Amino acid sequence: MRYLLDFDRTLFDTDAFKKAVLKAGYALGTPESLEKVDASRFVFSDALTFLKTHAKEDMYIVSSCTGFQSVYDRAYQSAKIAKSRVDAYVADVIVVEDTKVDAVVSLADGETVFVDDMDKHLSAVAARCPEVHVVHIGRSAHYPTTRTVPSIASLSELDATIEALCR
Ligand SMILES: [Mg+2]
Numbered sequence: 167m168r169y170l171l172d173f174d175r176t177l178f179d180t181d182a183f184k185k186a187v188l189k190a191g192y193a194l195g196t197p198e199s200l201e202k203v204d205a206s207r208f209v210f211s212d213a214l215t216f217l218k219t220h221a222k223e224d225m226y227i228v229s230s231c232t233g234f235q236s237v238y239d240r241a242y243q244s245a246k247i248a249k250s251r252v253d254a255y256v257a258d259v260i261v262v263e264d265t266k267v268d269a270v271v272s273l274a275d276g277e278t279v280f281v282d283d284m285d286k287h288l289s290a291v292a293a294r295c296p297e298v299h300v301v302h303i304g305r306s307a308h309y310p311t312t313r314t315v316p317s318i319a320s321l322s323e324l325d326a327t328i329e330a331l332c333r
Contacts, residue, residue, distance in 0.1 A: 167328065168275050169220065170298075172266075172282040173229035173243075175305045176213070176321075177252055183208040195242055205249035210305070216321040217255035225256040228269045228280070230287070267294045274298050279328055281321070288315055299331055 174180040183205060184194055192199035217225060231243035243261045253259050260269045267290050270280055279299040280291050283306075292300045292315060301324065302317040316327050 168224050168226070168273070168278040169324075170226050170228045170270055170273055170278060170280045171256075172284070172287065172303075173227050173247055173250075173252075175283040176281055176303050177209060177217075177227070178205075178213070178246075178250055179208045179210055179305070181306060195239075197242065197245065200242070200245050200249050205246055206251045209250050209252055210320070212320040212322045213252070216324065217252060222255055223257050226273055227252070227256050227259045228266050228273070229259070229261050230264060230266055231261055232264050265290060267291055270295055270298060277332075279324070281318075281324065299328055301327060 171177060183203070186208070187194055187199045187203050190199075190203055192202055227247060229243055229247060231240045240261050240263065244259070247253055247259050247261070260273070262269055266282070266287050270291050271294065274295055274297065277299075278297070279301060280295075281301045281303050282288050283303050285302075288300050288302055291298060300315045302315050303321070304317050304319055316331060318324055318327050
């Protein structure tokens with residue numbers, strides 16, 4: 167199984183990280199904030215367990231750097247992912263500016279699952295890549311939608327959910 171995983175609010179507790187950055191007195195989305203606040207403390211524990219218990223060559227991060235504030239950019243997003251240190255557990259990290267569809271099309275290989283918290287990514291991938299298993303992860307009520315794909319609350323539920331889909 168190939169896993170294409172979103173970063174923010176899928177692997178990474180973005181909301182807690184942003185709170186910590188602001189509390190420490192730094193502006194969001196700045197290189198300075200990444201130097202001062204340790205991003206590796208904000209990886210969800212189930213995400214870390216998931217990454218550690220699956221083969222590195224099956225894991226890809228597909229992250230979009232838009233959707234927050236205009237100050238966020240590709241360099242910042244890549245640096246944030248590197249600082250979180252999850253890149254040690256994945257074959258590659260792909261940071262895109264907006265749509266993830268092209269990245270998913272090029273990475274999909276055999277049985278593939280795409281996990282994200284944002285409906286716009288889930289629906290775009292589901293529409294363009296019907297062969298890819300699309301799974302919503304609901305870490306928070308940040309992006310309420312009317313999505314119609316299977317939903318999980320943490321990555322510890324992912325493999326059982328996929329197994330049920332394939333049955
Ligand atoms: Mg996300």
